[in-house]
Amino acid sequence: QSVLTQPPSASGTPGQRVTISCSGSSSNIGSSAVNWYQQLPGTAPRLLIYSNNQRPSGVPGRFSGSKSGTSASLAISGLQSEDEADYYCAAWDDSLTGPVFGGGTKLTVL
């Protein structure tokens, strides 16, 4: 049972826009920045979005993040086959004194 709640799966066709939601509480998303990670099959996670909506260098502009209250979302526009991966949201949790992760969303490109 993850502290942050994500849908277990999402899907879209090439070129489509998909969004992945992440729900938390006042002790994590409500009071901290949200970060997103992408994990391609068989590889380590990669930081995709930090500080709610910032992209590290090298991350395509097709990826964007937003946050409102105790929820956040990741949007991927112009979906490509190489975007097929697991996506995790994360945020610092004040009551746990550490970061918490969502359970992950498996994105399938149809």
Next chain:
Amino acid sequence: EVQLVESGGGLVKPGGSLRLSCAASGFTFSSYSMNWVRQAPGKGLEWVSSISSSSSYIYYADSVKGRFTISRDNTKNSLYLQMNSLRAEDTAMYYCARDSGRWEGDFDYWGQGTLVTVSS
């Protein structure tokens, strides 16, 4: 180029111990907080432990508190995780991850992981 290389994983019996290492290169190791994050087979990510740049601040997830000890040696650019009283539920890929320095719990570089299997 930032590189994090974990080692030390393997098969261990319940109740046993294991020490993981993470060798860092390509950045000033002593300036960054470091973390261990694990992922059980087919499951999601779970933060395990964090250590500040000078080892002044150390935090653990409740699931490992009292059993695991994080440490670092800035002279050797290395991070460690001593794991004692291992349980079947500790079976996972263990990743070493660098804190970005933004104090927002985001990890900007990850190692490739080392697999720990706890089984009799």
